[in-house]
Amino acid sequence: MIITRNIKELHKVLFGKKKLKNTVGFVPTMGALHAGHLSLIKFASSENDITVVSIFVNPTQFNSKKDLKKYPRDEEKDLEKLKNINCDIVFIPEVEEMYPKDDNRIFDFQGLDNVMEGKYRNGHFNGVAQIVSTLFEIVNPDKAYFGKKDFQQVAIIKYLNENYLKDLNIEVVACDIIREEDGLAMSSRNMLLNKEQRSEASLISKTMFFYCNSYKKYSVAGLKSKIISEINSNTHLEVEYFDIVDNKTLQSVPDIIPEKTTACIAVYAGIIRLIDNFSFN
Numbered sequence: 001m002i003i004t005r006n007i008k009e010l011h012k013v014l015f016g017k018k019k020l021k022n023t024v025g026f027v028p029t030m031g032a033l034h035a036g037h038l039s040l041i042k043f044a045s046s047e048n049d050i051t052v053v054s055i056f057v058n059p060t061q062f063n064s065k066k067d068l069k070k071y072p073r074d075e076e077k078d079l080e081k082l083k084n085i086n087c088d089i090v091f092i093p094e095v096e097e098m099y100p101k102d103d104n105r106i107f108d109f110q111g112l113d114n115v116m117e118g119k120y121r122n123g124h125f126n127g128v129a130q131i132v133s134t135l136f137e138i139v140n141p142d143k144a145y146f147g148k149k150d151f152q153q154v155a156i157i158k159y160l161n162e163n164y165l166k167d168l169n170i171e172v173v174a175c176d177i178i179r180e181e182d183g184l185a186m187s188s189r190n191m192l193l194n195k196e197q198r199s200e201a202s203l204i205s206k207t208m209f210f211y212c213n214s215y216k217k218y219s220v221a222g223l224k225s226k227i228i229s230e231i232n233s234n235t236h237l238e239v240e241y242f243d244i245v246d247n248k249t250l251q252s253v254p255d256i257i258p259e260k261t262t263a264c265i266a267v268y269a270g271i272i273r274l275i276d277n278f279s280f281n
């Protein structure tokens with residue numbers, strides 16, 4: 001496994017591989033790798049000759065300095081995990097490498113970023129687009145892999161790819177959510193939960209799945225209020241938003257059409273913010 005921290009070196013390695021007509025799969029991450037990331041990497045390596053993983057905690061997508069500071073980082077453990085699976089190249093740049101000067105690009109996502117995560121995390125998706133577009137340009141893979149836990153992020157990255165980065169010819173692949181045994185969606189933030197918060201956090205998916213699976217019994221408003229009040233009845237959990245949205249526009253829907261609709265939730269467990277979603281399909 002090749003570990004590189006600078007763009008020039010990465011280009012040198014990739015140039016050799018691409019000359020041999022190797023296909024490149026790319027998994028961008030912010031590190032603190034868990035089984036969800038590893039499943040993306042394994043899937044990427046099953047579909048490509050070369051797998052590149054980036055580890056970079058991108059400051060421009062955090063709208064709170066405190067959140068950026070407390071984001072979990074463990075390079076040593078991450079590298080250990082990557083060595084044990086089919087990762088060929090790890091790119092671990094410093095902030096100065098990715099942002100030699102301020103990035104003032106503003107992306108227009110036609111309203112996809114005004115709801116849910118975008119509403120509560122001002123500027124978050126513009127920061128995601130800055131780093132993803134820069135990484136796509138640097139790595140220029142055949143395919144890039146993202147987890148469906150970040151449902152809105154996947155929609156926005158697909159939009160970015162199709163509308164801003166079309167010439168790169170990259171296929172964005174969305175992969176299923178990987179869950180802990182008790183149903184909690186895997187996330188780097190889970191390791192920040194204390195014992196009580198971790199135990200209640202499993203009720204997020206359990207409650208959402210329970211009611212969403214019997215959505216026909218409720219109106220959309222009824223379903224929303226049941227899920228929010230039941231999750232909020234736990235000591236450590238507080239719902240920030242729960243919405244049922246159209247898969248394409250991400251706007252709230254009045255009725256559930258299973259193949260076109262997803263339920264999305266963000267919940268605070270103490271000060272740790274967790275997200276999840278349920279596809280009615």
Ligand code: PAF
Nearest residue numbers: 028029030058128131150
């Ligand atoms: O999902 C993430 O971990 C990040 O948002 C990403 C896509 C790596 C960009 O920093």
